Amino acid sequence: MKKMIDLNGKTYSVVPEVATIQQLLEHLGLGDRILIVEKNKEILQKDHYDTPIKDRDQIEIIHFVGGG
Amino acid sequence: MTGKYSRQELFAPIGPVGQQRIREAKVFVLGAGALGSSGAEMLVRAGVGELTIVDRDILEWTNLHRQQLYTEQDVIDQLPKAIAAESRLRAINSDVKVRGIVADVTPENVLDLFEGHQFILDGTDNIETRLLANDAALQLGIPFFMGACVGSYGLTFPIGVKEGSPCLHCLLEALPPQSLTCDTVGVISPIVVTTAARQTAELLKCITGAQMEPRLESVDLWTGERAAMDVHSMKKSSCPSCSDTPTYPYLSANEVIRTAVLCGRDTVQLTWPRNRQVELLPFAESIRGIVSNLKQNPYLVSCEYNAHRLVLFCDGRMLVHGTKDIMVARKIVAGLLG
Numbered sequence: 001m002k003k004m005i006d007l008n009g010k011t012y013s014v015v016p017e018v019a020t021i022q023q024l025l026e027h028l029g030l031g032d033r034i035l036i037v038e039k040n041k042e043i044l045q046k047d048h049y050d051t052p053i054k055d056r057d058q059i060e061i062i063h064f065v066g067g068g
Numbered sequence: 069m070t071g072k073y074s075r076q077e078l079f080a081p082i083g084p085v086g087q088q089r090i091r092e093a094k095v096f097v098l099g100a101g102a103l104g105s106s107g108a109e110m111l112v113r114a115g116v117g118e119l120t121i122v123d124r125d126i127l128e129w130t131n132l133h134r135q136q137l138y139t140e141q142d143v144i145d146q147l148p149k150a151i152a153a154e155s156r157l158r159a160i161n162s163d164v165k166v167r168g169i170v171a172d173v174t175p176e177n178v179l180d181l182f183e184g185h186q187f188i189l190d191g192t193d194n195i196e197t198r199l200l201a202n203d204a205a206l207q208l209g210i211p212f213f214m215g216a217c218v219g220s221y222g223l224t225f226p227i228g229v230k231e232g233s234p235c236l237h238c239l240l241e242a243l244p245p246q247s248l249t250c251d252t253v254g255v256i257s258p259i260v261v262t263t264a265a266r267q268t269a270e271l272l273k274c275i276t277g278a279q280m281e282p283r284l285e286s287v288d289l290w291t292g293e294r295a296a297m298d299v300h301s302m303k304k305s306s307c308p309s310c311s312d313t314p315t316y317p318y319l320s321a322n323e324v325i326r327t328a329v330l331c332g333r334d335t336v337q338l339t340w341p342r343n344r345q346v347e348l349l350p351f352a353e354s355i356r357g358i359v360s361n362l363k364q365n366p367y368l369v370s371c372e373y374n375a376h377r378l379v380l381f382c383d384g385r386m387l388v389h390g391t392k393d394i395m396v397a398r399k400i401v402a403g404l405l406g
């Protein structure tokens with residue numbers, strides 16, 4: 001079954017090859033960014049990015065940028 | 069009610085008491101680019117007591133689509149942003165004591181610049197300066213309203229507004245070697261205004277004594293994505309910037325010419341240490357024969373040299389346009405200044 005998550009406030013369909021947060025970040029092209037990840041309202045430390053993604057997880061990602 | 073601020077006072081969370089606090093507030097705006105323009109205009113219209121706006125740059129055509137304080141004539145006149153911002157802000161609201169300062173904010177001058185202000189609005193264009201401002205604001209105990217944006221994406225976070233909340237250094241840990249800039253991915257004005265509005269709303273809340281619940285927030289106006297995080301768990305008791313025994317690492321100055329690639333532009337900036345400043349007039353005379361299109365005003369000397377436009381400011385900085393390569397810029401400067 002395909003996993004559907006809530007990603008930054010929008011419904012997002014997770015492709016089968018993405019199983020963890022780290023894989024999701026890489027899939028989104030955010031792998032090398034400075035970012036903060038929240039999963040189900042809890043901040044996720046970097047050494048927990050191997051956490052599996054489950055159906056209906058609520059995930060928020062904020063990445064830092066330079067401009068202004 | 070017909071006064072200038074009557075509609076703002078009618079807004080119950082501000083009221084006459086809040087308006088009086090706004091009237092007494094001394095605000096520092098760090099940068100007069102896109103976010104700085106937008107935030108400064110809102111604060112001046114709101115009627116803050118004093119506003120200081122600092123910027124290192126001069127105006128370019130590429131600024132006008134998003135930097136709302138400026139006109140085509142300002143670009144033609146090659147005005148420093150801080151000077152053009154000052155005159156526009158004074159024209160908007162004569163109640164406010166507005167001061168524009170042409171300077172790069174560095175470890176050497178940041179504490180002097182911030183001193184005497186009660187709130188700092190982030191309008192800078194790079195993470196390094198934000199971390200510098202974070203350290204200086206924490207040392208002085210001044211709230212710092214961080215904001216950044218590129219493309220259609222922006223983020224905000226207020227620092228030093230609530231006990232136990234993390235600082236920017238807690239969130240970032242290390243300075244990223246590279247981050248997205250207006251130079252690499254562009255920027256649209258709606259995200260500038262949105263980001264500045266969020267920063268300014270938090271700042272006005274803080275001025276008026278509202279309960280602060282600092283959250284790291286982001287929005288992408290093009291995709292509709294948004295996020296808002298309670299990041300208090302990221303406060304680090306060992307943070308070098310906000311622990312009980314801070315060392316403020318970004319405040320330590322160095323004694324060499326420092327270089328930076330500027331956001332949104334094909335430009336390298338070189339900054340001379342204080343004890344090795346280049347004087348405008350002798351510099352202009354020394355290069356008169358070898359450069360073209362030499363221009364001079366009390367703030368700067370500009371010229372063309374080897375297909376690069378060079379601008380030397382009176383505070384000891386030079387911009388080398390037409391390159392992102394620090395070594396190319398250093399070579400040009402070495403060629404002209406030895």
Ligand SMILES: [Zn+2]
Pocket residue numbers: 234235236237238239304307308309310311
């Ligand atoms: Zn900290």
